[in-house]
Amino acid sequence: MIYPKISIVTPSYNQANFLERTILSVINQNYPNLEYIIIDGGSTDGSVEIIKKYEKHLSYWSSEKDNGQSEALNKGFAKATGDIFAYINSDDILLPETLNFISDIFQKNTDVDLIYGHALLIDANDNEIGLCIALPFTLKEHLNGVFSIPQQSSFWKRQVFEKVGGFNPQNHSCMDGEFFAFAATNNFTFKKINKILAAFRIHNLSKTGNETGIIKSLYEIDKANFIKEISYAKKIKVNNFLRTFYRIKYLPYKVFIKMWIGAFSNYESRSQ
Numbered sequence: 001m002i003y004p005k006i007s008i009v010t011p012s013y014n015q016a017n018f019l020e021r022t023i024l025s026v027i028n029q030n031y032p033n034l035e036y037i038i039i040d041g042g043s044t045d046g047s048v049e050i051i052k053k054y055e056k057h058l059s060y061w062s063s064e065k066d067n068g069q070s071e072a073l074n075k076g077f078a079k080a081t082g083d084i085f086a087y088i089n090s091d092d093i094l095l096p097e098t099l100n101f102i103s104d105i106f107q108k109n110t111d112v113d114l115i116y117g118h119a120l121l122i123d124a125n126d127n128e129i130g131l132c133i134a135l136p137f138t139l140k141e142h143l144n145g146v147f148s149i150p151q152q153s154s155f156w157k158r159q160v161f162e163k164v165g166g167f168n169p170q171n172h173s174c175m176d177g178e179f180f181a182f183a184a185t186n187n188f189t190f191k192k193i194n195k196i197l198a199a200f201r202i203h204n205l206s207k208t209g210n211e212t213g214i215i216k217s218l219y220e221i222d223k224a225n226f227i228k229e230i231s232y233a234k235k236i237k238v239n240n241f242l243r244t245f246y247r248i249k250y251l252p253y254k255v256f257i258k259m260w261i262g263a264f265s266n267y268e269s270r271s272q
Contacts, residue, residue, distance in 0.1 A: 002107065003033040006099050006155070007082030011072035012051075012090035013041035018201060019050050021126070025093035027057040031100055035059045035082050038090075039072040047090075070167040070175045077161055086155040091201040094152075095120075098197045102155050105193060113157050113188035114180075117197040118261065119150035124203040131261070132200055133254050134192050139184040140236050142177070143227050145243040146250065149190075151176040152198035160188050171226070173219040178226040185230060194261065 008026055012019055026036050038051055040063035048063050055061060060079045066072050073087055084106060088094055105115055116137075121130035135141075135148040142148060154176075164182045167175040184190070231238045 003031065004084055004103055004106065005033045005035055005082035006031060006084045006086070006103065007035040007037065007077070007080035007158075008094075009073055009076030009080065009085075009087040010036075010038045010090050011041070011069045011076065011087065012038060012043065012047055013069075013072075014043045014045045014047060015090040016043070016046040016050060017124070018091040018203075019047050020053075022088060022090050022093055023050070023054050023057075025095075026088060027054065029094060029097070029099040031103070034099065035080060037061065037076045037079055039066070039076040040064075041066045041068075041072060067169060068172045070169045070171055073175070074166040074169065077166060080158070083158060084155055085158055085161050088152060088198065091203065092152045093122075093199045093201070095196060095198055098153075101195065101197070105191070106155075106157075109191055111189060112191040113160050114154065114183060114190045115156075115193060116149045116154040116190070117193040117195045118257070119153045120196055120199040122199045122201050124201070128199075129202065131196070131258060133257050134194075135250055135253070136192055137180070137184070137190045139181065139230070139234065140242075141246045142181055142184070143231050143236055143238050144246050146246045148192075149176075149180050150198070150200060152200045153196070154180075156183070156188075160186075163188070168226070171222045173215070173222045175222075177223065181226060181230055185234065194257070196261065 010022060036058050038058060038061040040047055040051060042063055042065040051061050077085060102115060116134050118134045119132040120128055121132055123129050132150040134150055135146060137148040160183050163186050164179060168178050171178050227238060
């Protein structure tokens with residue numbers, strides 16, 4: 001059996017409360033050709049000690065000040081030698097056997113460049129609180145506010161990263177959404193999988209869980225910048241009517257998926 005090398009990068013900064021859980025979710029995948037890289041931004045909360053505890057399982061790690069998550073990701077992927085890339089933040093987790101599943105899907109769909117699935121929503125105590133549903137991806141809908149790709153459950157070929165040029169270091173809040181948008185403008189092919197592949201943790205210190213006006217304002221600015229650039233270049237209409245229309249369009253689909261996939265059962269057994 002062929003196992004393409006999968007490179008996983010974890011950007012981390014002062015997430016000692018969750019980092020070990022993240023690391024274990026990756027190294028316990030039982031995938032024989034894994035390259036795991038951790039880029040820490042100079043944490044002072046005990047994160048480095050946790051990383052050192054597992055460094056024999058890591059292909060590379062560093063801990064030094066950087067300019068944020070995008071820079072950390074670019075540094076990590078610059079060290080990556082895999083065929084398939086993905087990143088998992090230091091408070092999120094991969095579900096068991098995800099990497100074997102992804103490897104198989106890529107080998108069965110050689111014309112596909114980016115594969116993504118659903119993600120659980122969990123709280124600070126690993127309790128399941130919801131489901132982040134993967135939706136069919138189109139660039140027009142993406143630019144009009146349809147959240148199609150849960151980042152934690154996305155995997156792409158290395159040439160996607162290389163062609164796009166990595167993550168925008170000036171984008172500190174929605175670099176994944178910008179990355180997917182530019183992947184689409186470069187005509188890479190996307191494939192949605194109806195399977196839960198990872199868990200996305202919501203807590204008070206996460207960017208998503210933090211409700212401060214500063215975080216929200218930064219997100220809106222970062223998002224507006226790449227939407228304006230791409231929509232102008234591709235002549236794609238972006239307006240409030242389309243944003244509302246596309247969001248309503250997928251409501252029945254989301255209800256169906258939640259019922260079909262059984263999102264709120266057996267989380268404990270899936271996440272061991």
